[in-house]
Amino acid sequence: MEPILEAAIRQLQRSEPLPTTRLSIVHGDYRNGNFLFEGKQITGILDWEMAHIGDPLEDLGWALSEIWCWEKKETPAYLIPREEALDIWAQESKIEINKDSLFWWELFACVKGLAIWISAGHEFSTGSNTDPVNLFSAWVPGDIHLEIILDKLESLL
Numbered sequence: 001m002e003p004i005l006e007a008a009i010r011q012l013q014r015s016e017p018l019p020t021t022r023l024s025i026v027h028g029d030y031r032n033g034n035f036l037f038e039g040k041q042i043t044g045i046l047d048w049e050m051a052h053i054g055d056p057l058e059d060l061g062w063a064l065s066e067i068w069c070w071e072k073k074e075t076p077a078y079l080i081p082r083e084e085a086l087d088i089w090a091q092e093s094k095i096e097i098n099k100d101s102l103f104w105w106e107l108f109a110c111v112k113g114l115a116i117w118i119s120a121g122h123e124f125s126t127g128s129n130t131d132p133v134n135l136f137s138a139w140v141p142g143d144i145h146l147e148i149i150l151d152k153l154e155s156l157l
């Protein structure tokens with residue numbers, strides 16, 4: 001297994017988010033690439049195959065992931081500044097954001113993302129799916145997610 005991924009999993013196991021104050025529908029892949037827009041308004045959300053009932057901070061952690069804005073880490077999904085996004089989310093959801101819980105969900109999002117990229121690379125390398133997108137996913141987003149995980153783990157030191 002990937003040593004950086006193992007370290008992230010150990011960190012997730014050592015800590016856990018506070019119990020959610022409200023269960024909700026979690027999209028599972030809530031990010032700018034799955035939004036339909038009309039002007040600046042989100043008018044639709046695509047790709048519900050990972051949806052489940054859970055902690056709404058899971059979607060927030062995924063949406064804030066630096067993988068969706070790796071060149072401008074302070075602007076999630078290249079839409080608005082991080083702090084503004086958090087303020088709007090808290091106001092609209094009426095859920096207080098615990099910073100430690102959000103960090104946990106952001107690290108979880110990185111682990112989940114890296115698992116997806118590693119799986120794509122495995123499919124390509126074994127020949128079960130030779131779509132070049134799988135090769136690209138294993139290489140570029142995979143490397144970016146490793147860097148993001150390292151930064152997150154380093155911030156704990």
